[in-house]
Amino acid sequence: MEENLHDMFYGASWIIHKQARDLRKRETKAEKIVWDLLSNKKLGVKFRRQHPINQFITDFYCHEIKLVIEIDGEIHLQKEALEYDEMRTTIFNYYGITVVRFTNKEIFTNATNARSKIEQKIKDLESKP
Template sequence: MNQYSSSYQENLFYGASQLIIERAGALRKNMTPAEMRLWKFLKNKQILKLRFRRQHPIDIFIADFYCHQIILVVELDGEIHNNNETHEYDENRTSELERLGITVIRFKNHEVMENLEEVIFKLKEICTNLLR
């Protein structure tokens, strides 16, 4: 973390606490199969030369993937996201992120595992629109 100035860190992490930053680091070591699969296509600026970060701290949240250049969060939803309580939490979380000026896109894990080409296509389309 010392490689960034404090104002850059504040902007990049939206004031995330040290605890959230540490939790994000732990999550990077335990990615789901869907996250690992999508990460292969997001890392190394493979999509429109945009840099994505994985398990990125934002305020009190940890986004699955984040691109600071276009202020985009990409979330992957597993089976747990199908229950009403989690769905409501996801909606509130998305609203909070959007309140910060962040665009949020969600994909289901099974979409990444079964139709990655379509996910990448949709993601490129959104990224292109946000670059305009």
């Protein structure tokens, strides 16, 4: 069954799409490291970077298995940011999307371990009925 391309955006507005395009032009160092791991189907599935979903922009998204990967800087450790991230995750989960989070520090100090975790999550999601 062919899926409508717009379904992967879950109603994201044109403003969110424009903001995502702008973010793609100024990726962080940690995002660049992760994109190098994910781009060109290196892990067997296609990821998109700075992908709009509803009113949010995800760091990386694979629509095929409904997986979001978020790379969080230190600001995400603040109480308000933690609550916001939790709310985002709840909305993504409502759409059947799984969220995996890494800190910048995890990416900088052990990108190989992050890659292994992503590979395992991909296997888990691909084997779901």
